[in-house]
Amino acid sequence: MHTTQKTNNMEEKKEQRKFEFTLYLNDNIIVQRFFNIIGFNNKAINSMNFKYAIDENVELIQSVLKDRALDFITEHQRHFLETPDYEQNGSKDMMKIVVKHDGNVIAYREWDATIYPVKVRYTVDIRQHIYELITRIQKCLCTPTKELETEYLGYSLQVQ
Numbered sequence: 714m715h716t717t718q719k720t721n722n723m724e725e726k727k728e729q730r731k732f733e734f735t736l737y738l739n740d741n742i743i744v745q746r747f748f749n750i751i752g753f754n755n756k757a758i759n760s761m762n763f764k765y766a767i768d769e770n771v772e773l774i775q776s777v778l779k780d781r782a783l784d785f786i787t788e789h790q791r792h793f794l795e796t797p798d799y800e801q802n803g804s805k806d807m808m809k810i811v812v813k814h815d816g817n818v819i820a821y822r823e824w825d826a827t828i829y830p831v832k833v834r835y836t837v838d839i840r841q842h843i844y845e846l847i848t849r850i851q852k853c854l855c856t857p858t859k860e861l862e863t864e865y866l867g868y869s870l871q872v873q
Contacts, residue, residue: 732854733813734847736774736839738826739806743837748847752855758819759870761862766853767820770846771810775824777839778808782829802831812850 736744757763806827812820826834839846863870 731815732850733811734850735809735811735813736837737807737809737811738834738837744839744843746843746847748851750851750854754855754858754861756858756863756871757854757856757861758814759863760853760856761865761870762853762856762860763820766849767810767812767822770849771822771824773842773846774808774810774839777842778826778829778833778837782833785830785833806834808834808837 732748732750734744734746734748735742804827806825808824808826810820810822811818
């Protein structure tokens, strides 16, 4: 009976996979979290469900940045009116989200960060949203195959 319990524990550990969520500004890590997914369905990676989950995560982060930018612009309104390029520098800053599974990139999104004031983009704080961002990915990647959208415009998204 004791060996059966060990076997079950080993099977559970095999079931868990190492995943990584990272948010970057250029090549600088802003947030990085490692997590596991119990009941991981490999087919979910090539599904519209996963695409939608990552898109929702990007929208959440962009919304947080937009809200902070609006607060900052309102607070420094006079400076923005007097100097059109106030709080901008010549950099071509880019925000990136990368999701990895066992070291391999399974999701990547990149967008222009220069639309936010320098102070906002250099002081990004999404700590209160980490749980929501990671949970959305976890729920999607353990979705049963029968519930996945695996076709787009009549083409199969599944890699053989």
